[in-house]
Amino acid sequence: MAGRASLFVMVALVVIGGAAWRLHWAADAAIPTTKPVARIPVQIAAVSRGDVPVSLTGLATVQPLNVVTVRSRVDGEIMRIAYAEGQTVKEGDLLAEIDPxxxxxxxxxxxxxxxxxxxxxxxxxxxxxxxxxxxxxxxxxxxxxxxxxxxxxxxxxxxxxxxxxxxxxxxxxxYTTIRAPMAGRVGFRLVDKGNLVRASDATGIVTLSQVQPITAVMTLPERHFGDVSAALKRGEVRAWAIDPDGRELGAGELSVLNSQIDQATGTFKAKATFANGDGALWPGQSVSVRILIDTLQNVVTAPDDAVQRGPDGAFAYVLKDDSTADRRKIAVARQADGVAVISDGLAAGDRVVTAGASRVQAGARLDAAEAPQAEAGARPGEGRAAQ
Known part of the structure; x- marks a missing residue:
């Protein structure tokens, strides 16, 4: 009798234990095993429509508009030097006198x-x-x-x-009275008072450089020759001289293209002229010259950083209304100065990812913040060179 009671107790314990295990498993199954998907932080900017300047930039060397080595036309002793080194003179000003x-x-x-x-x-x-x-x-x-x-x-x-x-x-x-043949700036004195000069001397008396206006000779790739030539035929081509720190030194215009293309380097030279009223440009100075060759009218533009590159070409991530990313294939007509001109794939008003795109995939949920406001494009005297 006692054995049967013990057996009953053991069976009851097994049943109770199994029921408790099933309740525990059911409770665990009710707890979610997946975590909510995190949003990817990105910056976005709006696609817009407007006019875009087309410019080219090339390295240039500043050159005087005219350079004259003033020489004596007669033999004789220098009786007077009438200029100071570095002085700016006008046409007709007295420079030197020879014993008359x-x-x-x-x-x-x-x-x-x-x-x-x-x-x-x-x-x-x-x-x-x-x-x-x-x-x-x-x-x-x-x-x-x-x-x-x-x-x-x-x-x-x-x-x-x-x-x-x-x-x-x-x-x-x-000829014993030597006068400036043009307005300009005199250089170092080459002959002192009391020296004997001859008409056959090669060194001259002084060098006179015309720096107002002044020119800059720039070098551009051969592939841009047709665009620059066409721009000159349409009319005035504006130009800006820029120093290595990106500061504008003067505004002028493109004046002439060289008569031939350098086949050895695949480049051609062009000359721009600047008024240089403040004397910011100096002969021999190295600058960059930017020229405005065209303006694209009423085109769709997006920030340069929105353009991504993949095996199948250019694309951009567009923020949809439900805060997810749409991978949009695009066609880029031009990309320079921080602005991409989009010929297909985007429309004005679309919001595109400009920062954080490396972590984004199609359909990803985005935590979007507006990108810092920037100009639609650098003005012709600023920004990166157009390639």
């Missing part, structure tokens, strides 16, 4: 010879007149008249030569 006394003496001598020959010519003309009157009365022969005419002609030619000699002497005397 030898040339003044030559001029006086030429004038004296001219006066003498003119007096002889006047006397010969009077003799000719008298001979012609006597010939009419048969008191003078035809031969005498002809000889007197020859004398007048000879003296007339001599007087003409004297006048040329006087003019030449005046020119030589004028």
């Amino acid at each position: 006394r030898p040339y003044k003496a030559s001029l006086d001598q030429a004038k004296a010879q001219q006066a003498q020959d003119e007096a002889q010519l006047a006397n010969a003309e009077r003799d000719l007149a008298r001979s012609q009157q006597l010939a009419q009365s048969a008191y003078a022969s035809r031969q005498q008249v002809d000889q007197q005419k020859a004398m007048v002609a000879q003296l007339t030619a001599r007087v003409a030569g004297d006048r040329a000699a006087v003019e030449s002497a005046e020119v030589q005397l004028a």
Whole structure:
């Protein structure tokens, strides 16, 4: 009897234990085993529509518009230096004077010879007149008249030569005063007062550079030649000079393309001219020159950072209304200055991911924040070079 009771108790315990285990398993099964999907933090910006400037940038070297090495046209001693090194001079300003006394003496001598020959010519003309009157009365022969005419002609030619000699002497005397042939800035003095200069000297007296206006010769890839040439044919092509720190040094315009393309480097040269009123540009200075060759009208634009690249081409992640990402295939017409021109795939008003896209996949839930506001594109004098 006692054994049966013990067996009953053991069976009851097994049943109770099994029931408790099933209740525990059921409770565990009721607890969710998956965690909620985390949102991916990203920055977004709106796609817009507007005008986009098309510009090109090339490295350039600043060059004077004109450079003149001022030399002496006559031999002589430098009596005066009338400029200071680095001075800005106007056209016609006195630069130097050469001892004029030898040339003044030559001029006086030429004038004296001219006066003498003119007096002889006047006397010969009077003799000719008298001979012609006597010939009419048969008191003078035809031969005498002809000889007197020859004398007048000879003296007339001599007087003409004297006048040329006087003019030449005046020119030589004028060359002793050396004046600036143009407005510009003088360089270092090459000859000091008291030195003897000659017309055959190669060094000259001073170098004069025209820096207002001034030019910059830039180099551009050959593939852009057609675009730049077409822009020049349409009209004025604006240009901006930029220093290595990105500061604008001056605005001007593209003035000329070089006559040929350098086949060795695949580049061509172009020259831009700047007023340089503040003297910010200096001969020999290295700058970047940006030229505005076109403006794309009413195009769809997105921030450059929104464009992603994959095996099948360019794409962008678009934020949908339910805060999920839509992977959108796009066509990029141009990408420069922080702006991408989109020809297909996006529309004005779309919101695209500009930061954090490396973690995004199609359908991912996004925690979107507006990207910092930026200009739709750098103005022609700023920003990165167009490629």
